Amino acid sequence: MSEKKKTNIILFSGDYDKAMAAYIIANGAAAYDHDVTIFHTFWGLNALRKDEAVSVKKGFIEKMFAKLMPRGANQMGLSKMNFAGFGPKMIKSIMKKHNAMPLPQLIELAQEQGVKLVACTMTMDLLGLKKEELLDGIEYAGVAAYLADAEEGQVNLFI
Amino acid sequence: MSEKKKTNIILFSGDYDKAMAAYIIANGAAAYDHDVTIFHTFWGLNALRKDEAVSVKKGFIEKMFAKLMPRGANQMGLSKMNFAGFGPKMIKSIMKKHNAMPLPQLIELAQEQGVKLVACTMTMDLLGLKKEELLDGIEYAGVAAYLADAEEGQVNLFI
Amino acid sequence: MSEKKKTNIILFSGDYDKAMAAYIIANGAAAYDHDVTIFHTFWGLNALRKDEAVSVKKGFIEKMFAKLMPRGANQMGLSKMNFAGFGPKMIKSIMKKHNAMPLPQLIELAQEQGVKLVACTMTMDLLGLKKEELLDGIEYAGVAAYLADAEEGQVNLFI
Numbered sequence: 001m002s003e004k005k006k007t008n009i010i011l012f013s014g015d016y017d018k019a020m021a022a023y024i025i026a027n028g029a030a031a032y033d034h035d036v037t038i039f040h041t042f043w044g045l046n047a048l049r050k051d052e053a054v055s056v057k058k059g060f061i062e063k064m065f066a067k068l069m070p071r072g073a074n075q076m077g078l079s080k081m082n083f084a085g086f087g088p089k090m091i092k093s094i095m096k097k098h099n100a101m102p103l104p105q106l107i108e109l110a111q112e113q114g115v116k117l118v119a120c121t122m123t124m125d126l127l128g129l130k131k132e133e134l135l136d137g138i139e140y141a142g143v144a145a146y147l148a149d150a151e152e153g154q155v156n157l158f159i
Numbered sequence: 160m161s162e163k164k165k166t167n168i169i170l171f172s173g174d175y176d177k178a179m180a181a182y183i184i185a186n187g188a189a190a191y192d193h194d195v196t197i198f199h200t201f202w203g204l205n206a207l208r209k210d211e212a213v214s215v216k217k218g219f220i221e222k223m224f225a226k227l228m229p230r231g232a233n234q235m236g237l238s239k240m241n242f243a244g245f246g247p248k249m250i251k252s253i254m255k256k257h258n259a260m261p262l263p264q265l266i267e268l269a270q271e272q273g274v275k276l277v278a279c280t281m282t283m284d285l286l287g288l289k290k291e292e293l294l295d296g297i298e299y300a301g302v303a304a305y306l307a308d309a310e311e312g313q314v315n316l317f318i
Numbered sequence: 319m320s321e322k323k324k325t326n327i328i329l330f331s332g333d334y335d336k337a338m339a340a341y342i343i344a345n346g347a348a349a350y351d352h353d354v355t356i357f358h359t360f361w362g363l364n365a366l367r368k369d370e371a372v373s374v375k376k377g378f379i380e381k382m383f384a385k386l387m388p389r390g391a392n393q394m395g396l397s398k399m400n401f402a403g404f405g406p407k408m409i410k411s412i413m414k415k416h417n418a419m420p421l422p423q424l425i426e427l428a429q430e431q432g433v434k435l436v437a438c439t440m441t442m443d444l445l446g447l448k449k450e451e452l453l454d455g456i457e458y459a460g461v462a463a464y465l466a467d468a469e470e471g472q473v474n475l476f477i
Contacts, residue, residue, distance in 0.1 A: 005310050010475070012339055014398055017201055021171055021317075024281075028302035034310070042335055043398050061408055068399055080173055080202050081227055090220055091285065098284050122342075125416050126409065143346035150473045151323050151352070155309045157169070157317040158339075158475040164469050176360055180330055180476075183440075187461035193469070239332055239361050240386055249379055250444065257443050314468045316328070316476040 006153040007034045010146065013159055014043025014070065015079035016088050016103060022159045023106035029155065030113040038110070039146045041120035044159075045127060047073045047107065048119055048134045062128025069127070073103040111137055118145070165312040166193045169305065172318055173202025173229065174238035175247055175262060181318045182265035188314065189272040197269070198305045200279035203318075204286060206232045206266065207278055207293045221287025228286070232262040270296055277304070324471040325352045328464065331477055332361025332388065333397035334406050334421060340477045341424035347473065348431040356428070357464045359438035362477075363445060365391045365425065366437055366452045380446025387445065391421040429455055436463070 007029035011022045022038060029036045040048055051072035058066060070076045078087040095102055101109065111117065117138040124130075124140075131140070150156050166188035170181045181197060188195045199207055210231035217225060229235045237246040254261060260268065270276065276297040283289070283299075290299070309315050325347035329340045340356060347354045358366055369390035376384060388394045396405040413420055419427065429435065435456040442448075442458075449458070468474050 007306075010339075012336065012477075018171065021169075021200060024302055025306070028306055032303065032306050032310075034306075041339060061412055064408070065399075081224075090223070094220055094285050094287070100281070100285065122418070126412050126418065128412070143342055144350065147325075147343070147346055147350050147352075147473070151325075151350075153473070155306070155312070155315050156473050156475065157315065158477050159171075159317050166465075166469075177330065180328075180359060183461055184465070187465055191462065191465050191469075193465075240383075249382070253379055253444050253446070259440070259444065314465070314471070314474050316474065318330075318476050 005034045005155075006149065007036045007155040008146070008150045008153040008157075009036075009038045010158045011038050011040050011044035011047065012042050013079065014046045014076055016073070016076035017078050017080070017091070018159050019044065019047045019073060019076060020103050020106065023103065023110055025157070026110050026115050027106060027113060030110065030115050034155070037116040037118060037149050039118045039120060039141075041123045042127070043069070045119055045123060045129055045134070046070045046076060047103070048117065048138060049129070050133060050135060051075070054130075054133045056130040056132055058128050065127050066129070073107055076103070107135070164193045164314075165308065166195045166314040167305070167309045167312040167316075168195075168197045169317045170197050170199050170203035170206065171201050172238065173205045173235055175232070175235040176237050176239070176250070177318050178203065178206045178232065178235060179262050179265065181316075182262065182269055184316070185269050185274050186265060186272060189269065189274050193314070196275040196277060196308050198277045198279060198300075200282045201286070202228070204278055204282060204288055204293070205229045205235060206262070207276065207297060208288070209292060209294060210234070213289075213292045215289040215291055217287050224286050225288070232266055235262070266294075323352045323473075324467065325354045325473040326464070326468045326471040326475075327354075327356045328476045329356050329358045329362035329365065330360050331397065332364045332394055334391070334394040335396050335398070335409070336477050337362065337365045337391060337394060338421050338424065341421065341428055343475070344428050344433050345424060345431060348428065348433050352473070355434040355436060355467050357436045357438060357459075359441045360445070361387070363437055363441060363447055363452070364388045364394060365421070366435065366456060367447070368451060368453060369393070372448075372451045374448040374450050376446050383445050384447070391425055394421070425453075
């Protein structure tokens with residue numbers, strides 16, 4: 001009796017294109033019958049933000065971070081050729097033409113396929129993000145939980 | 160009877176220095192007798208572009224991307240201290256002094272050593288890159304092929 | 319009798335936040351009883367620089383690099399929202415509030431926990447960094463040594 005293979009991705013980056021890569025690999029691995037986890041830390045947490053404003057109590061610096069960081073997957077910029085937001089528009093228009101899934105749908109698909117989406121609690125604290133601001137149905141954990149998954153993983157990536 | 164170990168690198172980045180790191184690790188692993196694959200996706204595809212212009216039919220946005228992205232390994236910028244192209248010149252001049260191989264030669268060496276160079280077909284579509292524009296002797300595949308390699312790999316990296 | 323698990327991190331990035339992620343994972347893995355190595359290459363070498371100036375003989379370009387690159391972990395910028403150095407100040411102030419360890423202390427802790435810190439000799443040459451400029455108690459090696467570790471590793475990451 002063979003165990004399922006495991007894919008564990010740390011999504012550190014807050015770039016639209018890198019998050020897309022992470023979710024495409026994750027969805028592929030889930031379709032391939034792997035147990036898949038995406039551990040969102042630092043700027044990668046922005047992919048999990050709800051796109052509407054959520055009223056929570058924050059300190060001054062936390063408010064600034066919340067304001068300056070993209071609210072949700074659809075607001076993220078590109079790692080290259082962002083051109084003040086024009087780059088993501090170009091990419092999204094091409095993706096539409098090619099029937100490629102935009103990032104918010106890739107995230108939905110991942111949730112449907114049972115990909116475990118984890119938010120790193122330590123960096124949530126640092127960036128001042130509250131659970132109410134993040135998508136429903138995700139898990140909360142720290143580096144120990146990541147390592148427990150990763151040491152059993154066949155495919156471990158830092159994106 | 161032991162099987163060969165496997166190294167699988169996803170080259171997502173279009174930076175000269177990161178591509179150099181990818182190819183140095185790949186060439187090292189090949190010398191170490193690993194089966195090595197570099198899966199080029201998104202901006203990493205630019206490392207595989209021929210340096211001369213190739214006439215292919217493209218739509219408007221695809222033409223813009225083709226124009227704005229570096230044509231081949233030698234045109235790529237640095238991830239840090241690029242200084243509008245002065246950084247790569249400095250690095251290349253130092254590399255020459257130290258007899259370190261520049262990126263185009265590292266890619267040639269990889270091909271000679273049998274490193275499998277793969278271009279991600281999905282992102283070729285998105286960026287409007289055609290097979291005629293990419294180096295000869297490479298392979299074309301998608302995320303499923305990557306995962307089939309990666310789940311057997313000892314060293315999996317995302318660069 | 320079971321062998322220790324191994325975590326091998328390549329720290330390529332010279333960003334404060336990415337280096338923090340690398341050292342948090344490394345310290346977590348060491349606490350988890352893994353053998354842990356951080357292989358510092360390219361801009362990641364800056365995390366190992368002593369923060370005082372060290373007088374060594376250098377050529378012109380090497381002097382420029384030495385001047386332009388951050389001298390030690392505390393001087394590194396953020397990969398996102400650096401805002402000309404204001405971003406790191408914000409992050410450090412929040413980290414203090416949350417009693418999170420700043421990067422120099424994370425590096426000290428790693429050394430205390432026996433994490434093997436390696437400086438890549440090839441890129442030291444390229445960037446003109448000398449052993450006298452780097453922290454005491456670290457090791458010096460090349461890509462072959464990295465691969466020897468990585469092919470035995472459970473968790474291999476490129477950061």
